Amino acid sequence: MSIRSLYHTARGLQGLATAEYESPSTPSLRRRLWLWRRGFVSQSDAVYELEEATSEEYLSDYQRYVRTKRINGTWSVALSNKLLFHRVLQPFADRRMGVYGMIRDGTFHAVDSSAVCRELPDGGPAVSASADGDRETATDAYNAAQRVVERLEDEDRLVLKWVHGGGGNNVYLCHRIDDGYQVNDDHYTEAAFRSLVAGLDEYLVCEFVDQGSFAADLYPETPNTLRIITMYDEVANEAFIATAIQRIGTADSAPLDNFTQGGLSAEIDLETGELGAGAQPPDGDGVEWHTTHPDTGTPVEGVSVPGWDQIREQILEIADTCSFVPYIGWDVIVTGSDGAFRVIEANSYPGLKSIQVHGPLLADDRVRRFYERTGVC
Structure with a gap:
C-alpha cells in the first residue's frame, strides 16, 4: 500500500471514529460490538434499523469513510477543490454558479x-x-x-x-x-x-443562486438542493444515476438543508421525478417520516421535481464529460419550472445516511457491481 493510500486510510478511520464518538444514539455495548464488526457506527443503526439478514445490502460506514475515498484516486481533487471544480465545469458554464x-x-x-x-x-x-x-x-x-x-x-x-x-x-x-x-x-x-x-x-x-418556486415552496428559509449520485459504468461506457434525493431544510437545519443537521430527505423516483415521504434523522430511537413539511405543512410526498427529465439527462451528460471522475455526488438547485438548474458543488465521497435511509444501495445490482469493480466491497 502506498504512503498516499495509508494516509487516506488513516484519515478515513479517524473520520469513522469521530462519527461514532459524536453519534447521539447509545445502543448497548453488545449491540455496538455487533455494529462495529460489520463496519457501522451507532447512528447508522438508528437510521437503517439494521438486521442480520439485510445488513450486507447497506454500504457500511467503514466502506464509505475508508474505501469510497479511493474511487476517484488523485482526480478527487477535481471535486474537493471548489475552484478547480468550477474550472472543470467550464463547458457547462450556464449550469454552474458564478x-x-x-x-x-x-x-x-x-x-x-x-x-x-x-x-x-x-x-x-x-x-x-x-x-x-x-x-x-x-x-x-x-x-x-x-x-x-x-x-x-x-x-x-x-x-x-x-x-x-x-x-x-x-x-x-x-x-x-x-x-x-x-x-x-x-x-x-x-x-x-x-x-x-x-x-x-x-x-x-x-x-447566491435563487431557487425557483418549486424549491422555495418546500421550505422558503433555506436553499433546498437535489443530491444526485452518478457512477461511471466502465463496461457500458456511460454514466448512470444510482440514486437521487430532494433535501429540504427545516427549522432545525436552517440556514442549510443538511440531513445530518435535521433536514428532510425525500427520495426521488428516477423515472418520474416524484418525491416520496421526507425522512428526518432520529433525535432518539428512530427516523421520523413526513408526508408534509413538519414546520409549514407544505406537501412533500407526491410532488414532482419540475423538468426532471431535462435535469436527469443533463446531469448524465455532465457526468459523461467527467468520466475520469467516476463517482460524484452532485448538489443541484432547481431554478425554474422547465428543468433549469445550477450545480452548486460536487462531492467525491458523498454521505450516505440521507440516501440509504430510503433503502440499501447494494440491493441494486448495477450499483453493487460498480462498488465491487472499484474495490469498495
Missing part, C-alpha cells in the same frame, strides 16, 4: 469578475477598471472586505465558501440588511462583517 473571486489572506483575486488590474502608462499606482468604467487604487481593488461589501451593495446576497470544505461546513450565507449584515443566522455590523471577511483564507466569493 464565482466572483477568491479571498486569500485578506486579498481578493478575481475569478469570473470583469475587473482587470493594470499599470498606468506613467508608472503610477495600479488601478482596476470595472465594467462601468470606475477606477480605483490597487489597495481597494485587492481588499477582500471592500470587494465583498461592494458586491453585496449590488446584489444583496452572496455565499462565501471554503475552497476545500464539504458537508455544509465553512459556508457563510451573507445578506445585506438595513442595519448591517446577516451571516447565516447571525447579525453583524459593517465593521464586524469586514473583520470576518478579512480573516478568511482561501474562501470563494460566490453568487
Whole structure:
C-alpha cells in the first residue's frame, strides 16, 4: 500500500471514529460490538434499523469513510477543490454558479469578475477598471472586505465558501440588511462583517443562486438542493444515476438543508421525478417520516421535481464529460419550472445516511457491481 493510500486510510478511520464518538444514539455495548464488526457506527443503526439478514445490502460506514475515498484516486481533487471544480465545469458554464473571486489572506483575486488590474502608462499606482468604467487604487481593488461589501451593495446576497470544505461546513450565507449584515443566522455590523471577511483564507466569493418556486415552496428559509449520485459504468461506457434525493431544510437545519443537521430527505423516483415521504434523522430511537413539511405543512410526498427529465439527462451528460471522475455526488438547485438548474458543488465521497435511509444501495445490482469493480466491497 502506498504512503498516499495509508494516509487516506488513516484519515478515513479517524473520520469513522469521530462519527461514532459524536453519534447521539447509545445502543448497548453488545449491540455496538455487533455494529462495529460489520463496519457501522451507532447512528447508522438508528437510521437503517439494521438486521442480520439485510445488513450486507447497506454500504457500511467503514466502506464509505475508508474505501469510497479511493474511487476517484488523485482526480478527487477535481471535486474537493471548489475552484478547480468550477474550472472543470467550464463547458457547462450556464449550469454552474458564478464565482466572483477568491479571498486569500485578506486579498481578493478575481475569478469570473470583469475587473482587470493594470499599470498606468506613467508608472503610477495600479488601478482596476470595472465594467462601468470606475477606477480605483490597487489597495481597494485587492481588499477582500471592500470587494465583498461592494458586491453585496449590488446584489444583496452572496455565499462565501471554503475552497476545500464539504458537508455544509465553512459556508457563510451573507445578506445585506438595513442595519448591517446577516451571516447565516447571525447579525453583524459593517465593521464586524469586514473583520470576518478579512480573516478568511482561501474562501470563494460566490453568487447566491435563487431557487425557483418549486424549491422555495418546500421550505422558503433555506436553499433546498437535489443530491444526485452518478457512477461511471466502465463496461457500458456511460454514466448512470444510482440514486437521487430532494433535501429540504427545516427549522432545525436552517440556514442549510443538511440531513445530518435535521433536514428532510425525500427520495426521488428516477423515472418520474416524484418525491416520496421526507425522512428526518432520529433525535432518539428512530427516523421520523413526513408526508408534509413538519414546520409549514407544505406537501412533500407526491410532488414532482419540475423538468426532471431535462435535469436527469443533463446531469448524465455532465457526468459523461467527467468520466475520469467516476463517482460524484452532485448538489443541484432547481431554478425554474422547465428543468433549469445550477450545480452548486460536487462531492467525491458523498454521505450516505440521507440516501440509504430510503433503502440499501447494494440491493441494486448495477450499483453493487460498480462498488465491487472499484474495490469498495
